[in-house]
Amino acid sequence: MTRPGVPTLVTVRRDASGRDVASELGPGTFLAPRPLLPAADGLHLALVGTTAGLLAGDDLSIRITVGPGARLHLMEPAGLVAYDHRGGTSSWRAEVEVAEGGQLCWDSRPFVVSSGAEVTRAMEVRLAPGARMLWRDTLVLGRSGERGGRIRATTRADHDGGELLVEDLDLTEPDVRELPGILGPYRVIGSVTALGADPGGRPHPSRMDLAGPGAQVRLLETRAPAVERELEAVWQSWRASYGTAFDATRNGPGAAMPA
Template structure:
């Protein structure tokens, strides 16, 4: 069950982050404390579940272009559970020499849980993307994430991407990953990716 709707927001500015903040009240109800659309994604509540809040991240632009900076801030309160749904994947198009960024910041309080079944992130030929995810989990917090990175659309070799992920659990580093796929010659070597273009985790 969701709480009262948040006040209507004006048009998002180019650098506005998408904000999703959920909490659980004393009676055990899950409430959306903040659902703010950003420049690229708009959070939309889905039909309620008894044990969680389900929020769709709906794209409001046709992918990432040169100069774009997509930012997403997600917070889950103590004991709350959030499920993020992506109706479609995201494509970073040919940047024609420019760059773009995709940055997510996730904060999960004690006993909170985030389930995020992410759709494919496609890096088209000519794109150059910096992708960063920072996750902070309190003691007893949990996060289940599916992440799929696709290098190129059909028939393409794929653009340049560097994906960094850092997760901290109860003040200690849990995962630190720096995936540098900016050089096609190196990433296509045997023992790296070879001829493969899809990375799932």
């Protein structure tokens, strides 16, 4: 059975009083945005699942727009599971646009690719000058005791019109991905990625600086809890650094990100 992919829509702006407000919250086929308690550091929303995880023929689509100077914090209360597709395929797509001076922090939960699933996943990010995004992401190949299905995950982030991050993780062939020097025995891939500005924070041995302003910490493990614990520390450190610098930028024209 194919379920039509009505996109989940989130549009956030900064109003005349300086508050971050949602001008559009459109529930999609699979996810619905839900407001959380008000906070001083921006608008907080949860992306709540409205149906079972990805099945064959499913097309999950998310479109997020953050207006000039606005702040959006997205969190996912539960992970997403792509179940056995029984010969079919599914897709997950996100399009993110952050205007000048805007900020998006997206704290996602694990994306699990069960044995028998075949998924394409694409993240497209466009950042204007002075915009930034912090994204936490974990891919898990298989549920407990499974080898895991097939996934091709692409990420493309542009900043101020230039390429900041272009990545193509082709994990569609289990025999290839399990070779030494690729994934080997690991089936969990966790990342925290800062786009548009140096995240500062505590030093980390797995940090990689991007082609422009930004950095990424990527971890490989055999079990998800170990990755999630270490990523949580990186996430909290980078988020605190991002928030402090963002407040300084909004409140003072000469402020800059920490080195």
